[in-house]
Amino acid sequence: MALHSATLTCLQVFNAIVEQGSFSKASERLNLTQSAVSHRLKQLEEITGVVLIHRTTRYIKITDAGQRLYNQSRLNLAELERTLTSLRSTSAAPLSLTTISSLATKWLLPKLSEYNQEYPSQPLSVLTDDNIIDLKYEGIDAAIRLTDVNDPSLHMSFISDEWVFPVASDVIAKDRELIDCPKKLFDFPRLVDVIAERGTDESSWKGWLLSQGLSFPNSQMEQNFNRTDIALQATAAGQGVAIARASLVETDMLEMKLFKQVGRAVKMKYSYYFVCPHEKAENPEIINLKNWISKELKTSVSRVKQQLIY
Known part of the structure; x- marks a missing residue:
């Protein structure tokens, strides 16, 4: 006997009746009327040719045939659901997200495993670029941008403000009071x-x-890099003092304690935004990604912000 979609629906209703112990509770679980639930059970009994459930005004009792059917169908439906989930996972096209390299390296990539655990059927492809990318032209789904520009051609959702401050390793900062003497950083x-x-x-x-009322000294040694995350790696190695952003140092500063704040924190004029084309803003996968990034990035910045001296 071929298994038609109507039969599958009847099996789902039958299993709900058995598991809930009543027609009324099964109807609530399935969001169906009690008469619809009764009708589906009757259909299934006509298909199988046996009575599956004895029903009285006070309780239901599953028959031996009904128990056999329930035991087998429960396993088969569970296996079917696992297969469907697996197919959805493997067939889903990855969402593409772009952001600046420093944020990707120091914040996003370490948290990707958490995202994958929360959304296993919604893979994410991460692209880094320190220039503003035309999302529509490049076919990219979304971006995290640090900006103060409102772009009406895109959907923009505020995530978090950002703070900056000088950091140094204990090799440099040990036994030195630098917060209140910013000129000592010139050493x-x-x-x-x-x-x-x-x-x-x-x-x-x-x-x-400039925010501290100071300017560059003529004699201070300088080492140049083309990315903030590389400058922070050099800082952790004790090579000097760098400007850090709160979003980039949650792990390095709070957990691994590779360096510490050595100058007062200043709020940036730029903030983090989740950006995507307007036509994608209501896509459920995009909404999930936006909510996850907003929650996690806001939390990371807040954790560091609470420890800062201003």
Whole structure:
């Protein structure tokens, strides 16, 4: 006998009756009327040619034939659901997400396993680029951007503000009071992200020193890098002092304690936004990704922010 879709539906209703112990509870679980539940059971009994459940005004009693059918169908339906889940997982096209390399390296990649556990059927492809990418032209689903620009051509959702501050390893900061004496930072090599230094915002040495009423000294040794995450690696190795962002140092500063704050924290003019094309904003997978990133990134920044000196 071929298993038609109607038979499968009847089996699901029958299993719900057995598991819930009543027609009324089964109807609530399945969001069906009690008459619809009764009708499905009657259909299944006509298909099998046997009575599956004895029903009285006070209780139900499953027959021997009904118990045999329930035991077998429960296993088969569970296996079917596992197969369908597996097929959905393997056939789902990965979502593509782009962000700046420093955030991808220091924050996103270490947390990807948590995302994959929460959304196993929703794979994510991560692309890094320190330039603004045209999402529609490149066919990319979404981005995390650190910006102060509102782009009306895209759906933008605020995630978190950002804070910057100088950091150094214990090799440099040990036994030295640097927070209240920022000029003492000039005694150590300055580790510079040359990309950030092109601007005058607080993530550059130029911008941070200006916020403290200071300017570059003529004599300080300087080591240049083209990425903030590389400058932070050099900092952890004791090579000098770098400007850090709160989002990048949750693990290095709070958990591994590779370096610590050595200058007052300043709020950036830029904030983090989740960005995607308008036509994708209501996509359930995009909404899941946005909510996960917003929750996790906000938490990471908040954890570091609570430990900072301003």
